[in-house]
Amino acid sequence: MTQVTSAQEAMNDAAYLKALTDLLYQLADDDFLISFRGSEWLGLAPHIEEDVAFSSITQNTMGHALMYYRLLEDLSEGEADALAHEREPSNRRNAVYFEKKNGEGEYLTEPYYDWALAVVRNFLYESFKKVKLEALTKSSYTPLANVAGKVLMEQPYHLSHWKIWFNQLYNSTDEAKTKLQSRLEEAWQQFGDVLELGEYATELEHFDIISGEDDLKERFIQEVESTIAHIRDLSFGKAFGSGREGDHTPDLDQALNTLAEVYRSDEKAVW
Amino acid sequence: MYNYLEYGGSDQPNVPEQDQEKYEQFMARIEAGEKIEPDDWMPEDYRQGLIKLISMHGISEIMGALPEKEWTPKAPTMKRKLGIMAKVQDEMGHGQLLLRVAEDLMKPYGKNRENIMEDLLSGDLKFHNVFHMPTKTWADAGMVGWLVDGAAIISQTNMLDASYGPYQRALQRICQEEVFHAQHGEAIIMALAEGTEYQREILQESLNRWWPALLMFFGPSSADTTGTSKQDTMIKYRIRKSSNEELRQAFLDKYLPRVFSLGLTVPDETIHYDEEQEMWVYQQPDWNEFKQIIKNKGPRSKERLRLREVAYENNRWVREALSPEAIGQ
Numbered sequence: 001m002t003q004v005t006s007a008q009e010a011m012n013d014a015a016y017l018k019a020l021t022d023l024l025y026q027l028a029d030d031d032f033l034i035s036f037r038g039s040e041w042l043g044l045a046p047h048i049e050e051d052v053a054f055s056s057i058t059q060n061t062m063g064h065a066l067m068y069y070r071l072l073e074d075l076s077e078g079e080a081d082a083l084a085h086e087r088e089p090s091n092r093r094n095a096v097y098f099e100k101k102n103g104e105g106e107y108l109t110e111p112y113y114d115w116a117l118a119v120v121r122n123f124l125y126e127s128f129k130k131v132k133l134e135a136l137t138k139s140s141y142t143p144l145a146n147v148a149g150k151v152l153m154e155q156p157y158h159l160s161h162w163k164i165w166f167n168q169l170y171n172s173t174d175e176a177k178t179k180l181q182s183r184l185e186e187a188w189q190q191f192g193d194v195l196e197l198g199e200y201a202t203e204l205e206h207f208d209i210i211s212g213e214d215d216l217k218e219r220f221i222q223e224v225e226s227t228i229a230h231i232r233d234l235s236f237g238k239a240f241g242s243g244r245e246g247d248h249t250p251d252l253d254q255a256l257n258t259l260a261e262v263y264r265s266d267e268k269a270v271w
Numbered sequence: 272m273y274n275y276l277e278y279g280g281s282d283q284p285n286v287p288e289q290d291q292e293k294y295e296q297f298m299a300r301i302e303a304g305e306k307i308e309p310d311d312w313m314p315e316d317y318r319q320g321l322i323k324l325i326s327m328h329g330i331s332e333i334m335g336a337l338p339e340k341e342w343t344p345k346a347p348t349m350k351r352k353l354g355i356m357a358k359v360q361d362e363m364g365h366g367q368l369l370l371r372v373a374e375d376l377m378k379p380y381g382k383n384r385e386n387i388m389e390d391l392l393s394g395d396l397k398f399h400n401v402f403h404m405p406t407k408t409w410a411d412a413g414m415v416g417w418l419v420d421g422a423a424i425i426s427q428t429n430m431l432d433a434s435y436g437p438y439q440r441a442l443q444r445i446c447q448e449e450v451f452h453a454q455h456g457e458a459i460i461m462a463l464a465e466g467t468e469y470q471r472e473i474l475q476e477s478l479n480r481w482w483p484a485l486l487m488f489f490g491p492s493s494a495d496t497t498g499t500s501k502q503d504t505m506i507k508y509r510i511r512k513s514s515n516e517e518l519r520q521a522f523l524d525k526y527l528p529r530v531f532s533l534g535l536t537v538p539d540e541t542i543h544y545d546e547e548q549e550m551w552v553y554q555q556p557d558w559n560e561f562k563q564i565i566k567n568k569g570p571r572s573k574e575r576l577r578l579r580e581v582a583y584e585n586n587r588w589v590r591e592a593l594s595p596e597a598i599g600q
Binding site: 039063115 | 333336337340341342343344345346347348349351352353356357359360363364366367370409459462466467469470574577578581582585586588589590591592593597598
């Protein structure tokens, strides 16, 4: 496949455009939701240093989401802010696991957030994100390959941050280990759609926009194997369906209602 | 960002006779503009005054993240989401810098950050009056950045030459970042001021609500208002230069013209600049209410402390897992 170097060029090929657009929504929505969940943690992390670090990662991740929404904007999908705030849950393409609430309670009242979930989810997320980004640097869509290269300049630090947390807690008290283990088991039951590329998986591979699902999954396993043993033997479930195909949970409604509350409060407003 | 000088405590330095010579040397050093470092000799009331000031400043940064945090996930555009996240993160960072300075000063008493957090939760350590107030709309996110941080810049630039080196150095960085915060707040405010009727409404409503808290920001003008005042001690020890009232006047000088030029009003019909006295004459806020607020009896005191308490208790297992015993050090 020859390189597609601009949005204009991509828009000349309907099949290519469809597959590319769908993937960009997946990338944008994953980062957007993970970052939203991170922003709910603000001020509640286990210590001040972590609050600063986590918040920095969350900001970067929101920045990545914006880059993908802008790529969609270039493809005439609408304005980035509208894409982030207005789309219906059934049009969202993030994996279901990333919309999951941070724990019991709400971020404003009695937030019994679970740090074990934060560590496990972010560690797995950043591991897969790295694999995906590396694949995207070879994408046939040059603007996407460029964004992936840019994101990779900072993303490996995010991964190493969560890897350190995972290892420290996993090798510490029994309580910490048990908590991580139970969150890991939960993750495997829900992680299936994270590893999928959705409705246009075949086209995405065919057009060399990103490598195929099997290749990504294998690289993901290799990436995580050094930290978590026996991951190769696991089966990854889809307890709540596939977010890549528009299946979502009430947790996504809560997220969207919160993150779009002000945006929706006055439709004519410029904020 | 935030500190006023609290009432309470004695203004007389209690220096034992054998330390009189050290005390004179100390005063000569600070009067010559030298900086005091953590291991240097210092009078007891200097150390204690600094601990109180800096731990309150630090913990106010951290508690100050909470009102804005309420609006962070809700920020109305991607750009605003990024801006407010960065801003709140800075505040947490300031908290960290300052608590480290306070921890060094507390070392001789065998105290550390754990004690600071516990003092906060028990009510022994106060946090700044503005952070006991509710945030009801997105306009409050702008107001905190614009006027609350604007007030903070005025009170902190006043201490940029403080005699205690570690605090003075931390403040250089903090003040530089606060300037960005004020610009971030101002940008939110400008968008609202130039916006729809609804946007202008929430903006004016927010300013009305914050006004008394902003006047209180700098603390009472003298000991007569609320009891005793430590401002004189802090001026003598060259921690700060101006009095609470001078700072409040500087704030009114800087911001009232901007408030009026945006077509906004403040909820005080009597406010005016008196040419003869060369100062703003304004209606005093209710200083009894101020005393109640900083005793954790403000409108949102309980809820904000509860958030910290939940986070503290909820993450206990993490602190235990990171303790030297648990990781085998």
